[in-house]
Amino acid sequence: MTWTIFDTWIVITGGIAAMACALAGNWLILRKMSMMGDALSHAVLPGLAVAFLLTGTRTSLAMLLGAVLVGLVTTFLISAIERWGGVEADAAMGVTFTALFAIGLILIRVAAHDTDLDPDCVLYGALELTYLDSYQIGETVIPRAAVAGAVMLLVNLIFVVALFKELTISAFDPEMANTQGINATLMHYLLMMIVAATTVAAFNSVGSILVIAMLVVPGACARLLTNRLSVMIALSLVVAALCAVLGHGAALIVPGWFGLADEANTAGSMATMAGLLFGATVLLAPQRGLIPQAWRRLSLAVTVTREDILGLLWRAGEKADHHRAEVEEAQIRGVLATGLLGRVAFALALRKMRHKRRIHRQSGMISLTERGEHYAARMIRRHRLWEGYLVQEAGIRPDHVHGTAERLEHITDAQMLEALDKATGSPAIDPHEKVIPREE
Amino acid sequence: MRFRRTSGGRRELSWLALALLPLVPVAAMAESTFASDFVRVLTFQDYNTRVVVIGTMLLGLASGLVGTFLLLRKRALLSDAISHAMLPGICAAFVVMALAGGSGKHLGGLLLGAAISGILGTAAVTLIRKTARLKEDVALAIVLSTFFGFGIVLLGVAQRLGAGEAAGLKSFIYGKTASMLLSDALLIAIFAAVAAAICAALFKEFGLLCFDAEFGRTQGWPTGLLDATLMALVVLVTVIGLQAVGLIMMVALLVIPPSAARFWTDDLRWMAAISSTIGALSGLFGSAASALMGAFPAGAIIVLVATLLFVLSLLLGTRRGVVHRSRAGLMLRRKVTSQHLLRGLYELAEREHHDPKETAASFEDLLAERSWTRAELQRALARHIRQGLIRHKGGGYALTRLGYYTAVHAVRTHRLWEMYLIAHADVAPSHVDTGADTIEHVLEPDLIARLETMLADRGSVVPPSPHPLKGMVQT
Numbered sequence: 001m002t003w004t005i006f007d008t009w010i011v012i013t014g015g016i017a018a019m020a021c022a023l024a025g026n027w028l029i030l031r032k033m034s035m036m037g038d039a040l041s042h043a044v045l046p047g048l049a050v051a052f053l054l055t056g057t058r059t060s061l062a063m064l065l066g067a068v069l070v071g072l073v074t075t076f077l078i079s080a081i082e083r084w085g086g087v088e089a090d091a092a093m094g095v096t097f098t099a100l101f102a103i104g105l106i107l108i109r110v111a112a113h114d115t116d117l118d119p120d121c122v123l124y125g126a127l128e129l130t131y132l133d134s135y136q137i138g139e140t141v142i143p144r145a146a147v148a149g150a151v152m153l154l155v156n157l158i159f160v161v162a163l164f165k166e167l168t169i170s171a172f173d174p175e176m177a178n179t180q181g182i183n184a185t186l187m188h189y190l191l192m193m194i195v196a197a198t199t200v201a202a203f204n205s206v207g208s209i210l211v212i213a214m215l216v217v218p219g220a221c222a223r224l225l226t227n228r229l230s231v232m233i234a235l236s237l238v239v240a241a242l243c244a245v246l247g248h249g250a251a252l253i254v255p256g257w258f259g260l261a262d263e264a265n266t267a268g269s270m271a272t273m274a275g276l277l278f279g280a281t282v283l284l285a286p287q288r289g290l291i292p293q294a295w296r297r298l299s300l301a302v303t304v305t306r307e308d309i310l311g312l313l314w315r316a317g318e319k320a321d322h323h324r325a326e327v328e329e330a331q332i333r334g335v336l337a338t339g340l341l342g343r344v345a346f347a348l349a350l351r352k353m354r355h356k357r358r359i360h361r362q363s364g365m366i367s368l369t370e371r372g373e374h375y376a377a378r379m380i381r382r383h384r385l386w387e388g389y390l391v392q393e394a395g396i397r398p399d400h401v402h403g404t405a406e407r408l409e410h411i412t413d414a415q416m417l418e419a420l421d422k423a424t425g426s427p428a429i430d431p432h433e434k435v436i437p438r439e440e
Numbered sequence: 441m442r443f444r445r446t447s448g449g450r451r452e453l454s455w456l457a458l459a460l461l462p463l464v465p466v467a468a469m470a471e472s473t474f475a476s477d478f479v480r481v482l483t484f485q486d487y488n489t490r491v492v493v494i495g496t497m498l499l500g501l502a503s504g505l506v507g508t509f510l511l512l513r514k515r516a517l518l519s520d521a522i523s524h525a526m527l528p529g530i531c532a533a534f535v536v537m538a539l540a541g542g543s544g545k546h547l548g549g550l551l552l553g554a555a556i557s558g559i560l561g562t563a564a565v566t567l568i569r570k571t572a573r574l575k576e577d578v579a580l581a582i583v584l585s586t587f588f589g590f591g592i593v594l595l596g597v598a599q600r601l602g603a604g605e606a607a608g609l610k611s612f613i614y615g616k617t618a619s620m621l622l623s624d625a626l627l628i629a630i631f632a633a634v635a636a637a638i639c640a641a642l643f644k645e646f647g648l649l650c651f652d653a654e655f656g657r658t659q660g661w662p663t664g665l666l667d668a669t670l671m672a673l674v675v676l677v678t679v680i681g682l683q684a685v686g687l688i689m690m691v692a693l694l695v696i697p698p699s700a701a702r703f704w705t706d707d708l709r710w711m712a713a714i715s716s717t718i719g720a721l722s723g724l725f726g727s728a729a730s731a732l733m734g735a736f737p738a739g740a741i742i743v744l745v746a747t748l749l750f751v752l753s754l755l756l757g758t759r760r761g762v763v764h765r766s767r768a769g770l771m772l773r774r775k776v777t778s779q780h781l782l783r784g785l786y787e788l789a790e791r792e793h794h795d796p797k798e799t800a801a802s803f804e805d806l807l808a809e810r811s812w813t814r815a816e817l818q819r820a821l822a823r824h825i826r827q828g829l830i831r832h833k834g835g836g837y838a839l840t841r842l843g844y845y846t847a848v849h850a851v852r853t854h855r856l857w858e859m860y861l862i863a864h865a866d867v868a869p870s871h872v873d874t875g876a877d878t879i880e881h882v883l884e885p886d887l888i889a890r891l892e893t894m895l896a897d898r899g900s901v902v903p904p905s906p907h908p909l910k911g912m913v914q915t
Contacts, residue, residue, distance in 0.1 A: 029578055032575050032577050033577065034575075034577040034578045034580070034581035034582075035517050035520070035577050035580055035581050037581060038520065038581060038584060038585070042688065081754070084754070084762050085699075085703065085754050085760065085762070086702075086760050087699050087702065088511070088514055088516065090514070090515075090516045090517045090577075091511055091516040091517075091695055091698075091699045092699075093517065094516050094517055094519070094520065094691060094692070094694075094695035094696075094699075095692075095695055095696050095699050095747070095750060098688060098689065098691050098692030098695065098696065098743055098747075099692065099696070099743060099744070099746075099747040099750075101688055101740075101743075102689065102692065102739070102740035102741075102743035102744050102747070103740075103744065105614070105737050105739075105740040106736055106737070106740050106741070106744070109736055109737065209585060209588050209589050209592060210585075210589065212581065212584065212585040212588075213582075213585035213586055213589055215581070216578060216581040216582055216585065217582055217585065217586065220572075220574060220578050220582055223574065223578075224572060224574075251593075255597070260597065260600065262596075262600055264593045264596055264597065265592050265593050265595070265596040267589070267592065268589045268590065268591070268592030268593035268595075268596070269589070269593050270589070271585055271586055271588070271589020271590070271592070272586060272589050272590040272593055274585070274586055274589070275582070275585075275586025275587070275589070275590065278582055278586070282568070282571065282572045288572070288573070290571055
């Protein structure tokens with residue numbers, strides 16, 4: 001497949017629509033109303049049908065107006081059923097949008113027997129055909145859908161920038177908003193209006209399913225990457241644009257891998273790409289991602305295990321009165337390697353210490369090297385100084401300090417060790433009458 | 441005050457039947473051929489539509505039953521995500537079967553694909569919620585849109601592979617009730633029976649899951665397994681309904697009947713029964729109507745019937761219906777006004793040390809007594825005169841004999857409550873009047889009796905007011 005001007009415009013149109021949706025969608029996520037995008041995009045169907053019935057054309061403006069009106073009615077109905085009927089918010093949403101969608105399907109059947117107002121087109125959009133319906137300005141040809149999308153993106157941008165503070169406060173704390181003189185209900189309806197308008201503006205070009213995906217997925221990805229709202233909004237725009245580019249690229253390339261001649265549905269492919277990007281974010285996000293989290297847990301476990309092995313070997317030597325006492329590897333494993341994480345951490349820790357020549361391993365027996373002895377002594381020193389400190393300064397009974405010292409020894413650096421030494425008056429023995437090794 | 445006890449739900453059912461009544465005679469009374477056809481279809485006499493009508497009715501029954509638990513579990517919209525997530529499964533199954541050399545249209549295979557991707561979708565929702573720590577609504581929207589988007593990609597592939605054969609795949613989105621075969625109806629019947637049997641067998645456990653899952657866990661119930669079972673039931677019902685009414689209308693059948701049933705009862709068993717009934721009636725009337733009107737998609741008509749029943753329930757429901765609740769609110773407001781008026785008349789006389797039985801008060805005096813508007817007071821007075829509690833006396837208003845005793849009762853309750861607040865709740869005498877005002881109207885007779893004993897006050901005498909009355913002449 002070769003990239004043509006058609007493809008460029010498909011990506012631009014899709015990207016603009018996706019960004020317009022993502023911009024409004026951030027607020028839906030914050031308000032825990034993500035399903036509202038789904039509800040509205042189904043519920044506006046009767047609005048489209050009525051607009052078509054009244055005007056007889058598919059002009060964007062009439063459709064937009066019809067859809068925004070029905071969007072507001074939907075919002076009102078949902079909160080009315082919720083309040084008057086005491087129905088849960090999500091059930092109220094489910095009742096309202098399915099009922100309106102059913103009405104819409106019937107109206108469409110009444111309005112247009114097999115004319116161009118077809119529920120399918122609403123569902124998938126016709127992104128591939130964007131270029132066929134264009135404005136000609138001088139030499140350049142700009143698809144009508146791209147212009148409509150750009151207008152919507154601009155409107156959303158103005159809306160978000162102008163009402164940033166009001167939207168934020170009423171999303172996080174409607175009560176607080178009311179005390180500050182911001183009408184939270186008005187903000188709610190304004191947002192719903194914007195979502196409905198965006199949904200419809202994007203409908204024609206990209207189809208409702210991509211709209212629902214773009215309302216939520218970019219914002220959700222961004223939410224996993226940051227805790228700052230402004231950064232989240234900016235990131236969501238980037239993700240939306242990425243979905244469009246990668247989605248169309250995949251639609252062109254991937255079918256070829258399976259020996260299929262035609263390209264795949266672009267809107268569907270963009271939605272799929274959004275799902276893949278979300279999956280990647282869940283796995284890889286620096287702070288909240290599963291893999292970085294697992295990596296941090298593992299490396300902490302390895303450090304702790306390494307220090308525990310050193311301490312264990314030292315104590316074995318102390319007991320045998322022979323500094324380089326040999327201990328069976330299986331025995332150490334039995335003590336330290338519990339659970340899957342523990343076993344993996346133990347194997348890695350052992351490998352790393354042999355590599356750094358801190359321990360010596362021969363026929364299943366492990367002993368400290370000279371260099372290892374030095375590190376082990378420091379470990380023991382930290383542990384025993386903490387025990388001394390806990391008894392002397394914190395007044396804890398000597399037989400209760402071991403566990404606490406066992407945890408604290410792993411997070412004590414050189415500076416803290418020095419302070420500890422000073423605070424305890426550099427004792428030679430710990431509360432259990434054991435010798436505290438000296439720093440060399 | 442009279443207390444209504446929960447009357448087991450028989451009352452609710454009779455109301456529900458009443459609400460449904462308009463649906464039947466409309467068809468039965470008219471003499472047009474349409475109406476007689478409608479009745480014929482409804483009573484399964486029409487051979488062509490019998491299968492379709494029975495099939496959708498059973499589908500409505502099963503989804504109403506399963507939906508009850510889904511709604512009470514507060515996960516109604518999960519059905520939306522599940523049904524959308526089934527599209528890629530259907531299309532993938534088609535592609536696999538077509539590539540394997542067989543016909544892509546084998547229904548069992550398609551439905552198996554739908555079930556698998558439905559389950560994957562549910563699992564994805566749970567995973568997103570648990571691992572990414574995003575809220576349920578975000579998880580649902582993500583799964584719904586990305587699965588469905590992928591489904592559309594696969595649908596395109598299937599259409600190219602299967603040529604004409606794949607045209608039928610679209611009917612899973614909007615449903616194709618009219619072409620239901622006997623085998624489809626049988627499939628629905630079997631799985632509806634399975635779903636109903638599982639619900640019946642696990643009724644207590646599902647109830648526990650809906651109302652207090654935490655408690656269930658502490659009692660050692662496998663709540664995770666129960667939750668999974670419930671989700672599996674939702675997948676099952678959605679799968680059998682996909683072909684009949686389409687995936688969006690399936691959401692309606694799972695959400696609307698239980699939401700409607702909630703207005704009629706607080707009892708889980710009755711709710712399940714009413715919800716199933718509403719689901720079955722929607723299927724019955726909806727498919728019958730669409731069979732006769734032809735052009736309209738049956739799924740949409742079924743949902744509209746369900747919506748109609750929902751609106752009727754919202755208005756007329758005997759537990760939470762709007763009419764019932766606003767009537768109860770009006771009754772309470774009237775009772776409060778009545779007690780205020782009677783007490784006002786009594787205390788006006790008491791302040792002047794007159795006999796409340798004989799003394800009349802002018803309209804203006806009464807108006808000044810409380811913060812009510814002229815119109816409110818006029819309406820209240822007219823009502824009391826009608827009820828024989830107040831009579832005209834020389835240009836003003838006085839208590840009748842009946843009114844006097846009612847007033848004595850109200851004043852007495854009010855003062856007892858004031859004394860109780862002072863004695864047991866450490867409220868300053870000057871502050872009790874407002875608090876007492878709001879609560880006296882809902883005091884129960886046995887609480888009044890307890891107050892009497894507690895405050896060592898017996899007999900029918902009105903205790904003196906614990907605080908000086910407004911404008912009281914000091915003696």
